[in-house]
Amino acid sequence: MYSEKVMDHFANPRNVGEIPDADGIGKVGNPQCGDVMWLYIKVKDGIITDIKFKTFGCGAAIATSSMITEMARGKTLDEAKKISRADVATSLDGLPPQKMHCSNLAADALREAIKDYEAKMAAKA
């Protein structure tokens, strides 16, 4: 039911961890529903220089978390904001239909992390 790419990212997730001095943190999902993603970003000159995640959830939840760290690293914030749920799913060669909604939260987590960063910047300014 999962593509080979999903299974690869699930079995060998990239960029697992936390960034203690993260510039932005995005927390989405709900443990009650079985999926929670926490995404940490470091930003320099408007570019995402480091990104890490921690995820509680199923195979798709872990794979999409891993995939988005690869997609967002090195991108400008504007480029990163444009990454959609569908983009993440496509990069993984698709997700099973029932996983498209409940476990495909990575794009939301990234946007939340950027929002958090921008709010912090606005507060500083």
Added chain:
Amino acid sequence: MRRVYFDHSATSRVLPEVFEAMAPFYTERFGNASSLHSFGREARASMEHARKHLAALINAEPGEIVFTSGGTEADNLAIKGVAAYKGRAKGHIVTTCIEHHAVLESCAHLKRLGFEVTELPVSGEGIVDVGEAERAIRDDTVLVSVMAANNEIGTIQPIREIGAIARSRGIPFHTDAVQAIGKMAIDVKRDNIDLLALSAHKFHGPKGIGALYVRKGTEVDPQIHGGGHERGLRSSTENVPGIVGLGKAAEIARRDFDSTTAAMRGMRDRIIQRVPELVPRAYLNGHRARRLVNNVNFRFDFIEGEALMLQLDMKGVAVSTGSACSTGSLEPSHVLMALGLSHEQAHGNLRLTLGRENTYEDVDHFLAVLPGIVSRLREISPFNEARDAGGEGGSCVQ
């Protein structure tokens, strides 16, 4: 890589002996059991031979066995056929909240037609209370249905006691014994059972065949109408190869009952003992002793069941989970929720169901790979001892 199959409650392998018994009925002895010629007569004789073996397994009379396409159909026939007997359009049904969907959805269907349904709760260990069952029975109760043993957590229900109460009130008692057959002794006479559903593929028979035991004198309306097969209770040309396979599987289950149940119990107990020793924050779901000899069900804090199941699969171990991610809905298993577990606890659940062909090498392989998998998933998880998942909330609809 070693492959270990620990999902026998999903389905089990057709034993070679069973397969060999079935094969001629596809190719040479292919007659229709209703035909009067020699081809038909040999099919009929083999079918009746199988019926005897199945009846013997549960201490029924051969004439009380109705072959069906499986457990689901047997449950449907029992529940709809008894409750809505002769067009009855209302009445009360007592069942439990941990039944298989074949029972719960049949009851839900009757509810839509005007029946009332009481779903008995279970204790935190997954057992129905006999007193509660007794109090639930009303003057207009037309059926009591309580499973013999649960498919997810393996808890064995007090069917003999509940059956006795139903019998004393003159109410038919049905039990879904799909998971119980071959793993615990069932005696329809001793256990006061009027209707019992079973399925061949759960005990090394073929898929697509099951049976409903209908105690003599129990009033059941057929749900499939046609040529009047199975004493008019289940029309359709009999699945003779399937029936022969079911009969052979029943014969073997009875013959090997003591040795196979003892072996499964030993392996089960080793897993139940070792897992919490090897993995912190692992908890057994269900009752420690009143459980099927082949059922193990653990939950693990901070991780999700489907991820665990997939990781075990990569190490060759086939198990199952009742997490929401495996069910395709947003809700975890109704059985785990009925135990009073929180959603997040129910998500981290793992079911192992052993079979007669498993070995201690299988058990040790599982025990060797499990701790590393759990700790790796916990490293990925944002939750841990210091930072529990509790307290987070919100809607599940994304």
